Amino acid sequence: MATVHHWTGLEARALRLALRLSVRAFAGHLGVGIRTISKWEALLAATAPRPDTQAILDTALARADAATHLRFETFLSETARPCVPSGRAMTSGPLAWEYESWADDLERAAVALSRQDFTFAENLVSRWTNRFRSLRLDDRGLYLFARSTTLLGDLQRDQGSVIGPLSAQRSYVTARSLFTQLDIPRRIAQLDLSLAVVAEMSGQLEAAARSYEHLAIDDRLSRRDRARSRLWVGTALSKEGQHEYATRVMLAATRDFEDLTEPEDWSVAHQKIALAHRGTGDLSSALHYIGxxxxxxxxxxxxxxVRLDTAHGHILLSDPATRDDGLHVLGNAAIMAARFGLSHQLASIENVKAMSTGPSGPFSR
Known part of the structure; x- marks a missing residue:
């Protein structure tokens, strides 16, 4: 039977995995707080439980069956692997149980990103990308590293860091290279789609539209991603002033989203169609679709x-009769964008307001 002379977070995590318990269930099993378990798993060998908790862990291990002890010893044996040279530093790849933790953190990071909790999402991702070098990882580790880099790109894109050394474009290119090395066509195509979005956001509308057109018929992508590509073809065309053709393209994407039962994409498509109608001067249709x-x-x-309010405010601002309402809606959107660090959206709001009052705006004299 395995024994532990001095428990650290590393051994505690190995015991949890050997018992096949979640963090919450393990906390309940030991009678300690979930935050305590989370601290052990974040710091691993850099932290040690208090003496009374060491005794609790001793008891939990002693009461475990033989199969649990075998799994526990297996997890611990992996921590003794020799380090691998990597340049000037000595690094080792993830252990088997670390892959599980890494994947869990990426799922949590994706949820945090969807809620615009950028700081938490970045902390979850960077704890792994800062710890390991992609050149020293096996295929499983490389896949997780590529996913991490993709998430980092999504985070940078949402924060408005689109091009430059520390930008979404740089992260997406890196992730695409890693997925190419792993020969995963679907992920490569998804990164191509993300890079097209970055091109559009940085003002390269013609290049973005061409990329979207190719991806809209790319069999490497799912039908949903192909429909999104078609929608974004329309978005790029609308930004170039081709509003009527853009509307037809986006309506086709809307029908795909309806067939696929993708309500959120369907809603977003109507938002884009509303802006295209605003571009043609058909404010009645624009208000209908944004509604x-x-x-x-x-x-x-x-x-x-913020996106919905910006589109709604843009449409309201296009009619002198609803100008004040539009400014009010855009003001609230700006407050929300600033609060959550959505710099790209904030810049878009300011651009909409500037266009409405500029020499060629609808309220210019």
């Missing part, structure tokens, strides 16, 4: 609220 988008949105994240 559908606002009433059918299935998520209520800060990002989605």
């Amino acid at each position: 559908i988008a606002r009433s059918t949105a299935t998520t209520d994240t800060p990002m989605q609220r």
Whole structure:
């Protein structure tokens, strides 16, 4: 039977995995707080439980059956692997149980990102990308590293860091290279789609539209991603002033989302169609479609609220009769964008307001 002379977070995590318990269940099993378990798992060998808790862990291990002891010893034996040279430093790849933790952190990071909790999401991702070098990872580790880098790109994109050394574009290119090395076509195509979004956000509308057109018929992508590509073809065309053709393209994407039962994408498509109608001067249709988008949105994240309010405010601002209402809606959207660090959306709001009052704006004299 295994024994532990001095428990650290490393041994505690090995015991949890050997018992096949979640963090919450393990906390209940030991009678300690969930935060205590989370601290052990975050710091591993850099932290040690208090003496009374060491005794609790001793008891939990002693009462475990033979199969649990075998799993526990297996997990611990992996911690004794020799380090691998990597340049000037000595590093080792993740242990088997660390892969599980890494994957869990990425799922948590994705949820945090969807809620615009950027700091927490970045902490979850960077704890792994800062710890390991991609060149020294096996295929499983490389896959997780590529997913981490993709999430980092999503985070940078949502914060408005689109191009440059520390930007979404740089992260997406790195992730694409890793997935190419792993030969995973679907992930490569998804990164191509993300890079097209970055091109559009940085003003490269013609290049973005061409990329979207190719991806809209790319069999490497799911039908949903192909429909999104078609929607974004319309978005890029609308930004270039081709509003009528853009509307037709986006309506086709809307029908795909309806067939696929993707209510959120369907709602977003109506938001885009509303802006295209605003571009043609058909404000009645624009208000109709933005009304559908606002009433059918299935998520209520800060990002989605800001995007909907920006589109709604833009349409209201296009009519002198509703100008004040538009400024009010855009003001609230700006407050929300600033609160959550949505710098790209904040810049878009300021651009909409500037266009409405500029020399060629609808209220210029």
